[in-house]
Amino acid sequence: MTARVEHTDVGAYALGLLDEEDREAFEAHLLLCGGCRAELSDLAGVASALNGIGPVHDEPAPAPGPAIDLVRRKRSADRRSRRGTFVIGMAAAVTLVAGGLTVGTQLSGGATVQVAQEHSGHLNHLGPAEQFYADGRPIEGKGIDGVTGGLVVESKGWGTHAALKLAGVKGPLECELVSVGRSGERRVMTGWSVPPAGYGVPGSPDPLYMHGGSATPLKEIDHFEVVTSAGKRLLTVRV
The missing domain is CATH 2.60.40 (Immunoglobulin-like)
Structure with missing residues (x-):
C-alpha cells in the first residue's frame, strides 16, 4: 500500500494487520476520506471480537490460538491477493462459538452477527x-x-x-x-x-x-x- 492508499485497506487497518509504514499512510488517508472513516467505525469492533477467541474446529487445527492470529497468518500467506479482500471477507464470515462466546459485528456489506456472552445472556451494544x-x-x-x-x-x-x-x-x-x-x-x-x-x-x-x-x-x-x-x-x- 506504500505505492498508493487503497480504500479496501480499512479492513486490514481495523484488525491491526498493516505494517508501520502502511499504517501511518492509511491514518493520513483517513483524515481526508469520510467513507473510510465510516467503514472503519463499522469494522472497528471486529478486532476486539476476534481477540482471545479460539479457532473454529471444522478441520483439524495445529494448536488452539486467538482467531486474530489465524487471520494474521493467513494474511501473510495471501499477500499477493488484493489487499483487504481476505480480511473483510474473513470478518464478515466469522460466526464462532468458542468458550461460550458467539462473535460478530455489523459490516458495511450487510453481514450481521452479534457479540453475546452465552453464560450471561447480555449483548454488547456499544459501538467503537x-x-x-x-x-x-x-x-x-x-x-x-x-x-x-x-x-x-x-x-x-x-x-x-x-x-x-x-x-x-x-x-x-x-x-x-x-x-x-x-x-x-x-x-x-x-x-x-x-x-x-x-x-x-x-x-x-x-x-x-x-x-x-x-x-x-x-x-x-x-x-x-x-x-x-x-x-x-x-x-x-x-x-
Whole structure:
C-alpha cells in the first residue's frame, strides 16, 4: 500500500494487520476520506471480537490460538491477493462459538452477527465510538436550544482523535465536528446527517456517538465545534 492508499485497506487497518509504514499512510488517508472513516467505525469492533477467541474446529487445527492470529497468518500467506479482500471477507464470515462466546459485528456489506456472552445472556451494544467515549474522560460542551454533549479526545502521531456524544438535536440537519486551532485554523473532523427524529430527544432517546480526526495536534487546538451546514453552532467544547 506504500505505492498508493487503497480504500479496501480499512479492513486490514481495523484488525491491526498493516505494517508501520502502511499504517501511518492509511491514518493520513483517513483524515481526508469520510467513507473510510465510516467503514472503519463499522469494522472497528471486529478486532476486539476476534481477540482471545479460539479457532473454529471444522478441520483439524495445529494448536488452539486467538482467531486474530489465524487471520494474521493467513494474511501473510495471501499477500499477493488484493489487499483487504481476505480480511473483510474473513470478518464478515466469522460466526464462532468458542468458550461460550458467539462473535460478530455489523459490516458495511450487510453481514450481521452479534457479540453475546452465552453464560450471561447480555449483548454488547456499544459501538467503537461509544466504547471509546465510555472508557475516556469526557469534556462537557456548551450547547444551544437544548443541545448537549461532549468529547473524549486523545493525541495521536498524526494529530487528534475524538469521540463525540451529541443529544437534544432534531433533524433533518447536516452537521460537522470541527477542530479550531489556537491560530484560528478550522478543520472538519467528521460529518453526518441528523434524521428528522433526531438524537437524544423524546421519541428518539439514544444520543449520537461519532468518531473524528484532525491533523491539528491536540496541544494546538483551542476548542471544538458542532456546526450545521448552514453555519449554526450547536455545541462548543473547550479543551
